[in-house]
Amino acid sequence: MTLGRNDEGVDLHDVNSLSGDEQTLAGISRHGRTRTAKAKELLVELWHDRAGFIGVCFLSMLVITAVFAPLVAPHNPRQQDLVNRLQPPVWSDGGDWSFPLGTDGLGRDVLSRLIFGSRVSIFVGLAVLAIAGLVGVILGVLAGYRGGFTDRFIMRLVDTQVAFPGLLIAILLAAMIGPSVRTVVIVLSINGWMIYARMARGVVLSVKETDYVEAAEIIGCKPNRVMWRHIFPNLAAPLTTLAVLEFARIVLAEAALSFLGVGVKRTDLSWGLDVASGQEQIFNSWWLVVMPGVLISLTVLSVSLVASWLRVVADPQEREKKYGATQIRRHIKDNG
Amino acid sequence: MDHLTIHFPVGRSRLLGRQQQVVHAVEDVSFSINRGETLGLAGESGSGKTTTGRAILRRIDPKRGTIRFRGRDITQSSGQALRHLRRHMQLVFQDPYASLNPRMNVLDLVAEPLIVHGIYNSTDDAREYVLELLEQCGLSADTADRFPHAFSGGQRQRIGIARAIGLRPEFIVADEPVSALDVSIRAQVVNLLQDLQDELGITYLFIAHDLSVVRHISNRVAIMYAGQIVEIADRDTIYERPLHPYTEALLSSIPVPNPQLQRDRRRIVLSGEIPDTLEPPSGCRFASRCPLVEERCHVEMPSLSPRSETHDAACWVR
Incomplete structure (x- = not known):
């Protein structure tokens, strides 16, 4: 099986190197593709990468339920129902369909809480990722590319920030502006940008010395173009990997902060808060911790599946290796 | 190029007592290249060939000396002026595998200089011209949409050449353009460079350590040793009557394609090492390895002096 695939890979190169044979190539070559054609190709490749496809599906579902939470959720997530407190999920003894994932100590529906909680968790995760990632990458690329004083200044800033305990910032900020979603985003961003800066700087330093960057400079590219067009794309792979790991960390960090009372308000809804408050009853009502926990894991898993697909797509060589054979096969099928 | 001297500081100046050592990479090198000709620059590794080439393209700042291009002093050019200069002088790289961005397809790669210099607005506009360039360099039109990883070394070097000639430069530094290539491909690429020269009237500085290739393409040849030019002359003069x-030792290392002759040839095998470029000797840099060495060579540095109309050499003995 593996052998067969390899053969196809070799075929691809042979077919393509038959120069001037435009007829055979019509279906394969990327001759003047329009934007829609490119998007379509991307979707086809996503379909063929099953894992990535599942990840995208799960994430879209999550986003949709988060946006339409009031319509989707079976109950009001804050409504207490003391008669039905600590109901187990539907599949265990004593569970029933009115509370599919059970209820908590005050009789609130776990499923509805998860659906509403996803709003805060996803928002915090994405917002922190965007802010910390953007700031970190820009500073890191600048430090690496400019070098000299800029480099030293930025990296000392990073060192100082790393040495400063994140929890202290969290407590300080929470005391100053009060616990809220905004506070969590600010705290986690301040605490998280350095890792991006360090990684970006490292990659830039190594790529900066390559011949093709020198070639770009000799061609007459301005520094900005060299930086963003030739150096920046090399960050795609390590950056997506890092972002996935960070996303998981952020969702958990939000939980930890909320648990300590310096994150979102205790009356707010978030997965982390659910885990934290369910922890007291883990021995008699396991579902209070397990349900949000499973959801966090599934989300992180989906993000990482999508990220690994993105990484392949971002690298022309990997992309051709992975999808070239499928393209050929399709081409042969279409044209007999 | 006059009295070009390039020093590289090594080791950082320490906090206490600024001790800074300097590599004398290129020392007092002067030569000129006439329009439309090819100057071959040969010498062993570490002799400063590449550094000289990079300095001419203003990639490295010389410590002393001036670089003139079309009569203008470009030693201090920077920023916009330097970018404008890039239109007229280009580089062909040694390593065709590293010098093409693996994330850009051939069309983007070859079109980039054209877009950067505002000749075309977008890659799509430039397409026709790029295809023309590719064809000129012996590549078919369907290469344009493929990525560098799909090509062999020779093809990649052709892409690199297509990129270099797109701006119609008058001067190209070819930094060992064939040394990374398979022997069977070398002749093709060298011939391509020559054809382009005939067609477009490009001037080359051809850096190489392969003396046969240098002989094939050059009009004049300069030999570098330890950061200095020791001899510069017409191709035939230098190959037939080296001073x-x-x-002489370098030329004797070229194998002759005739076993009989090859066996009878006198090979000059040098012993010793290249002098330390951190502390170059005060006399002739070749003195420690020279078979003809005299007293004077250790004391005084010989300068490049004319021996005939087209032949300069730096030696006390000859």
């Missing part, structure tokens, strides 16, 4: 003992 400097280093040139």
Whole structure:
């Protein structure tokens, strides 16, 4: 099986190197593709990468339920129902369909809480990722590319920030502006940008010395173009990997902060808060911790599946290796 | 190019007592290249060939000396002026595998200089011209949409050449353009460079350590040793009547395609090492390895002096 695939890979190169044979190539070559054609190709490749496809599906579902939470959720997530407190999920003894994932100590529906909680968790995760990632990458690329004083200044800033305990910032900020979603985003961003800066700087330093960057400079590219067009794309792979790991960390960090009372308000809804408050009853009502926990894991898993697909797509060589054979096969099928 | 001297500081100046050592990479090198000709620059590794080439393209700042291009002093050019200069002088790289961005397809790669210099607005506009360039360099039109990883070394070097000639430069530094290639491909690429020269009237500085290739393409040849030019002359003069003992030794290392002759040839095998470029000797840099060495060579540095109309050499003995 593996052998067969390899053969196809070799075929691809042979077919393509038959120069001037435009007829055979019509279906394969990327001759003047329009934007829609490119998007379509991307979707086809996503379909063929099953894992990535599942990840995208799960994430879209999550986003949709988060946006339409009031319509989707079976109950009001804050409504207490003391008669039905600590109901187990539907599949265990004593569970029933009115509370599919059970209820908590005050009789609130776990499923509805998860659906509403996803709003805060996803928002915090994405917002922190965007802010910390953007700031970190820009500073890191600048430090690496400019070098000299800029480099030293930025990296000392990073060192100082790393040495400063994140929890202290969290407590300080929470005391100053009060616990809220905004506070969590600010705290986690301040605490998280350095890792991006360090990684970006490292990659830039190594790529900066390559011949093709020198070639770009000799061609007459301005520094900005060299930086963003030739150096920046090399960050795609390590950056997506890092972002996935960070996303998981952020969702958990939000939980930890909320648990300590310096994150979102205790009356707010978030997965982390659910885990934290369910922890007291883990021995008699396991579902209070397990349900949000499973959801966090599934989300992180989906993000990482999508990220690994993105990484392949971002690298022309990997992309051709992975999808070239499928393209050929399709081409042969279409044209007999 | 006059009295070009390039020093590289090594080791950082320490906090206490600024001790800074300097690599004398290129020392007092002067030569000129006439329009439309090819100057071959040969010498062993570490002799400063590449550094010289990079300095001419203003990639490295010389410590002393001036670089003139079309009569204008470009030693201090920077920023916009330097970018404008890039239109007229380009580089062909040694390593065709590293010098093409693996994330850009051939069309983007070849079109980039054209877009950067505002000749075309977008890659799509430039397409026709790029295809023309590719064809000129012996590549078919369907290469344009593929990525560098799909090509062999020779093809990649052709892409690199297409990129270099897109701006119609008058001067190209070819930094060992064939040394990374398979022997069977070398002749093709060298011939391509020559054809382009005939067609477009490009001037080359051809850097190489392969003396046969240098002989094939050059009008004049300069030999470098330890950061200095020891001899510069017309191609035939230097290959048939070398003056400097280093040139002689270098030439004797070229194998002759005739076993009989090859066996009877006198090969000059040099012993010793290249002098330390951190502390170059005060006399002739070749003195420690020279078979003809005299007292004077250790004391005084010989300068490049004319021996005939087209032949300069730096040696006390000859």
